[in-house]
Amino acid sequence: MRNITKLVAGAGLAAGSLLTLTVGATTAQASVPTDGPAAQTAQVTESTVNQTVKGRGDTYQGCPYKAVCIYPRDKGWNNGHPSNVYWSYGVHKLYNQVGNHIVFNNQSGKAGVWLCKGSNGTNCPSYLKPWTYHNFNLTPINSLKLVR
Structure with missing residues (x-):
């Protein structure tokens, strides 16, 4: 799991809140700075996290x-x-x-990617939704199919 810290406005958090995402998990924890010694903490659902991050339009880990x-x-x-x-x-x-490779879908909206056994984009057992990644054994995979 990878932690990503983003400055967000929205997702039910105060403007300027720091959101630490654990990519691949179903929840993330948001820490809201306070004037006191302890920070407030809120749980954010996966759908909220995806909406917040994918809308940013950033390069991540060198992937445009x-x-x-x-x-x-x-x-x-x-x-x-x-x-x-x-x-x-x-x-x-x-x-x-x-062998094993990270495949990362840094697309937005509903743009997904299918990993296919057929070189012509057929027999596609694995799908990645926008702004997700997975470590795949690409040995049986012969094509990627990018879809909207």
Whole structure:
């Protein structure tokens, strides 16, 4: 799990609140600064977190906003340097992608990505919704299909 701290206005929090997101989890914890020694804490649901973050339009871990990125095998986020970046909707064939790779969908709205066993975008067992990532074994995957 990765923690991301964002300055947010909205999501039911006070303006200027810091929101620490645990990516891949279903909840996040928000800490609201106070004048006293203790900070107030609120739980934020996954849908609220997704709405807040995906609307930001930021590059994250080197993956540009509105792109889908694959990171090198067994390198995690590779210091923010994806090995493959996909921008256009449709099917993209994968070449020499075996083993475990992080695949990150940094698209917005309802733009998703299917990971497909067929090189023509068929037999697609895995889906990533916007602003999510997963560590996939890409050995059986032969294409990505970016959809709206």
